[in-house]
Amino acid sequence: MTMDFITQKKDVILIGNPGIGKSFLAKCIAYEATQANIKVLFTTTMDLINHLIAAEADHSLLKKLQYYQTPTLFPGHQCKA
Numbered sequence: 001m002t003m004d005f006i007t008q009k010k011d012v013i014l015i016g017n018p019g020i021g022k023s024f025l026a027k028c029i030a031y032e033a034t035q036a037n038i039k040v041l042f043t044t045t046m047d048l049i050n051h052l053i054a055a056e057a058d059h060s061l062l063k064k065l066q067y068y069q070t071p072t073l074f075p076g077h078q079c080k081a
Helices: 022-035 045-057 061-069
Strands: none
Touching: 045 061
């Protein structure tokens, strides 16, 4: 697996029904990136939203946004309703 999509600043979108392995593939890509010394952050969409809402409430939103912008690879996770 190459990490060329990262250096080319391209997105990878995994789409499919629940339970087919999208999260597993995202974690595999994230792991491979860490092995190439690429900074990675993996979180769920709901956690991201909740953290941003809390940061806005305590006036640290800019700091939290910077936190989420720092990783080179950010394999987000879809929100499950």
